[in-house]
Amino acid sequence: MADLTHLDANGGAHMVDVSAKADTAREAVAEGRITMSTEALAAIRAGNMKKGDVLGTARIAGILAAKKTSDLIPLCHPLMLSKISVDFEYEAKGIRVEARVRLNGPTGVEMEALTAVSVTLLTLYDMAKALDKSMIISDVRLLSKTGGKTGDYRA
16 A cells, blocks of 8 residues: 555555645646537537537636645645646547646646546536537546656656
8 A cells, every 4th residue: 555645554545745845847738528419519619509608618617627626636735726728629529628737836736637627528518418418528538747756647
């Protein structure tokens, strides 16, 4: 259990003490997809959804989610994030979401990037469910992370 930093010597969950760790520049990028009907995708692209600006609303939801990650994931540290971006790419059968999160601090931002993507996708679903309840959210994953003791990672 020594490799699992969120478990103590007895196997109990605990928050990792990062007070002795040096601040470093850190960034994480995550992505995910939502697949939907041609009708729903066309309506989003055309800006014809009854609920309004689908991508703008989803972007704001993702940014807010990244900022609230420590409220959602029990052992995450509250972080002073310096940058959160949420971008969209239309695909043949849906939308790809990418979130990028940065800070200069003692712990990474992978969970914040993954949370931003997840909530962005859920918001896209919510905004378009009147046209397609069978949408599929998939492929949520970490693409890259930089900084920290464990170094860089690329999927």
